[in-house]
Amino acid sequence: MLVVANNLLEAEAGVKADEREKFLADKCPPIELPYSKDELLELCQKLHEQIDISEEERYSIEFKLNMVLNEVRHFKEIIFTFIF
Numbered sequence: 001m002l003v004v005a006n007n008l009l010e011a012e013a014g015v016k017a018d019e020r021e022k023f024l025a026d027k028c029p030p031i032e033l034p035y036s037k038d039e040l041l042e043l044c045q046k047l048h049e050q051i052d053i054s055e056e057e058r059y060s061i062e063f064k065l066n067m068v069l070n071e072v073r074h075f076k077e078i079i080f081t082f083i084f
Contacts, residue, residue, distance in 0.1 A: 033040065 035043065
């Protein structure tokens with residue numbers, strides 16, 4: 001009896017797996033990219049280069065901003081010492 005139940009469960013699991021694959025094939029067709037693999041790799045490399053450039057610019061701007069903020073704090077301290 002357990003063997004029969006086990007066989008029925010395995011058959012049901014197989015049917016569900018087939019239904020799932022059929023549903024996914026209908027609802028989610030395979031991805032068709034307009035580019036070849038080499039073109040995608042080249043595009044990724046260009047994007048990484050642009051990211052590197054923007055990160056360098058961000059770092060530079062952040063560094064300059066921190067320098068200006070430190071200078072402003074310093075001048076505030078100087079002004080504060082002259083006032084009081």
